[in-house]
Amino acid sequence: MILRKKILSKIERIFQRYGFDPFDTPAIEYLETLSGKYGEEAENKLMWRFKDPWSERWYALRYDLTVPMARYVAMNRHIPMPFKRYHIAPVWRHEEPQKGRYREFYQCDVDIVGSPYPEADAEILEVMWKVFREFGFESVKILVNDRRILRGVFEKELSISDPMPVYRAVDKLDKIGVEGVENELKKTGLNEDLVRKIMKTIDLRGDPSEILGRLEEMYRDNKDVVEGTKFLYEMISYLPSGINIVFDLSLVRGLDYYTGPIFEAVVEKPRIGSLAGGGRYDDLIALFAGEKIPSTGGSIGVERLIDAGVELGIFNFDKKTVTHVFIVVLDRSREIMSYAYDVARMLRENDINVSIDLMRRSVSKQREYARKLMIPLIIFIGRREYETSKVTIYHTETQERNEIDKQDLVDTIRKILGGRG
Numbered sequence: 452m453i454l455r456k457k458i459l460s461k462i463e464r465i466f467q468r469y470g471f472d473p474f475d476t477p478a479i480e481y482l483e484t485l486s487g488k489y490g491e492e493a494e495n496k497l498m499w500r501f502k503d504p505w506s507e508r509w510y511a512l513r514y515d516l517t518v519p520m521a522r523y524v525a526m527n528r529h530i531p532m533p534f535k536r537y538h539i540a541p542v543w544r545h546e547e548p549q550k551g552r553y554r555e556f557y558q559c560d561v562d563i564v565g566s567p568y569p570e571a572d573a574e575i576l577e578v579m580w581k582v583f584r585e586f587g588f589e590s591v592k593i594l595v596n597d598r599r600i601l602r603g604v605f606e607k608e609l610s611i612s613d614p615m616p617v618y619r620a621v622d623k624l625d626k627i628g629v630e631g632v633e634n635e636l637k638k639t640g641l642n643e644d645l646v647r648k649i650m651k652t653i654d655l656r657g658d659p660s661e662i663l664g665r666l667e668e669m670y671r672d673n674k675d676v677v678e679g680t681k682f683l684y685e686m687i688s689y690l691p692s693g694i695n696i697v698f699d700l701s702l703v704r705g706l707d708y709y710t711g712p713i714f715e716a717v718v719e720k721p722r723i724g725s726l727a728g729g730g731r732y733d734d735l736i737a738l739f740a741g742e743k744i745p746s747t748g749g750s751i752g753v754e755r756l757i758d759a760g761v762e763l764g765i766f767n768f769d770k771k772t773v774t775h776v777f778i779v780v781l782d783r784s785r786e787i788m789s790y791a792y793d794v795a796r797m798l799r800e801n802d803i804n805v806s807i808d809l810m811r812r813s814v815s816k817q818r819e820y821a822r823k824l825m826i827p828l829i830i831f832i833g834r835r836e837y838e839t840s841k842v843t844i845y846h847t848e849t850q851e852r853n854e855i856d857k858q859d860l861v862d863t864i865r866k867i868l869g870g871r872g
Contacts, residue, residue: 466537474536476519482509512543525739532565562748573689603675622705653701777821781833
């Protein structure tokens, strides 16, 4: 929990740096609000739903943070545009729990509502990349594609009238492999020749400038492909150097509501799935508002971020408490206890996290408690400290013990702790 809180706090600060404001929606929505937005598999197998026994109405736990936000925007048309929000909250899915897949997990979303331009999509990508860089994920790469390119290739070039089942099959490539995707495609009724063409098509990946150029050349008369490639070209031009962008035609994103550029952030190892994903969903709000409002966004899965970070040595669970200082009381007489509480209050008023023994334990047991929680500093207060307005401070890491004046305690602790939180 401590590690998660620290990670969420840092992500929140990064989101705010880019001008995104906090936002929240209810955990429970009407089922009809969420239905028809994610796709058949998500809604039939993964969405938690229940019937209210009093009203006989169906409800669902939110599946993601985007659809509830779209509903909110549709109901509050007075919002100044662009509406830039971040939302950090749990979502629920009826998964089989395993590494990288959970029934409840936190998403950290950023969205820009109101802008149809690639600058907005570029900002979403940059924010995502910034989060990973600041945590130390050096090997992260961002895969990009565009639903218009997919639509142009699959619907117009391969004459697939309903591409959504194809997208959902291809979306499982990392989970079930090439043979598994081929079998899924055959289940949709496609013949072997068409399946072969699809598998060859989605194998197109690499440097965006090279691949997008090839696509433009191959499909110069295909309006959707041309629009998608031009949008991606411009979007990428707004990104800072150093972002590892890879165009990947097998990237489809399984949710139905995407309409333009889509992306996923991945690391080579551990193979845990995408750490973040998102894209443009220009038609989603229209399902509630009856009017098209262009929107784009991205989402980080915190549990996967932690799993990957722990495996890569970026994160650890060593920290067992947020407490900086534990006060060990050597003498429980009233005046010394009062002095100990004065010291604790002084430190707390200066943003130093302090705990004091509340169990009336022996000195040895107080010290043992502090050791188990790996509290960095222990302050000893007894009669001598009380009579001289001093404290004895023990640094557990260096094992140094010093007696200092009470008035110098705050500065001393800040110096010892440095940037530790």
